[in-house]
Amino acid sequence: MNCDVKTVIAPVNIAVIKYWGKRDEELILPLNDSVSATLDTSVMCAKTSVCANPHFAEDEIWLNGKKESFSNQRLQNCLKEIKQRAYNEKSIDDIFLTWKVHICSENNFPTAAGLASSAAGYACLVTALAKLYKVKSDISSIARLGSGSACRSVYGGFVRWHAGVNPDGSDSIATQIADSSHWPQMRALILVVGDTKKKISSTIGMKRSADTSELLKYRVQYCVPKRTDDISKAIKEKNFGKFAEITMKDSNQFHAVCMDSYPPYVYLTNISHTIIDLVHKYNEISGETRIAYTFDAGPNACLYLLENEVPKVMSLIQHIFPSSSDKFVTGLNFKEEGLN
Ligand code: 2P0
DSSP: OOSOOEEEEEEOEEEEEOOOOEEETTTTEESSOEEEEEOOTTTSEEEEEEEEETTOOSOEEEETTEEEOTTOHHHHHHHHHHHHHHHHHTOSOGGGGGSEEEEEEEESSOTTSSSOHHHHHHHHHHHHHHHHTTOOSOOHHHHHHHOGGGGGGGSOSEEEEOOOSOTTOTTOOEEEEEOTTSOTTEEEEEEOOOOSOOSSOHHHHHHHHHHHOHHHHHIIIIIHHHHHHHHHHHHHHTOHHHHHHHHHHHHHHHHHHHHHSSSOOOOOOHHHHHHHHHHHHHHHHHTSOOEEEEEOSSSOEEEEEEGGGHHHHHHHHHHHSGGGGGGEEEEOOOOSOSOO
16 A cells, blocks of 8 residues: 555446335444446546545545545444455555545535435445555445445446345345346436435434334335345346336335325425326326336436437426426446446
């Protein structure tokens, strides 16, 4: 190790089977398996540079150009765990583990507006640190300590995060269902409905749901296991209709869980609901399911569709929301293979 700067670009992932609720708050272990697609980094990504130096007085971090406190427990956990791995793997001389680090991270999309910014951010940070400390083993479980969904951004293509059963979280890792070349026609169209910070963070929302929602219990036990198997099969067989149906049902159930929580909280807006209606109408008129929507913890839509459908859907969206043409981002070419 020397004082080199290591820079990494990490992709966003958008879940089709949602992670919502933890079985362990501290280790960030989920109640259920989740599945996502990792988007192309050319459109939405996080970029992080890290370096360590014997002359740095303290660990420091800058996010989107602004200096932030390093006291964030999750950030500290990630750094501690990476250093522990480096020590266990004897990947660098112990003296380097005493040097302080400087971290500089930025997103090219709205932070904390339900666009998976923490997923890309922590995946990026942990990968950059792993490069710095020459850690070779699977780092998805370390990214998970930063933000649960970050463990899925460590891989490209379609990814499954296994809830696992071990109390220490050792089996709560991400694995790839299919790589980025498997379904080259797949596209994602992100419709940015709002870019303001959400009122209820994912962490707070999922705790409230885990504490109060009966529907969440039902979902975890009876719905997600079958959906996860079925959507993995649909991905492997490139069955778009099945993939789309499960994706939409799971998004709807996740938002129903938010409403079933006490007090309830809502991420979708009227525009989100207009998009949902539009997609169902489009599929009905097409005579088959050609678009899927999914919404994370915010009002923004991610539409999954096949390449040949993109021009028609883009012009339809522009027609219905004429003033918002500067707000879309298209993506998901699956050109890239996870982190680089
Ligand atoms: C997901 N989301 O599967 C779900 C769907 C948002 C809606 O994972 O507390 O930021 O850091 O583990 O990872 C957002 O939750 O929450 C999320 P923490 P995270 O993508």
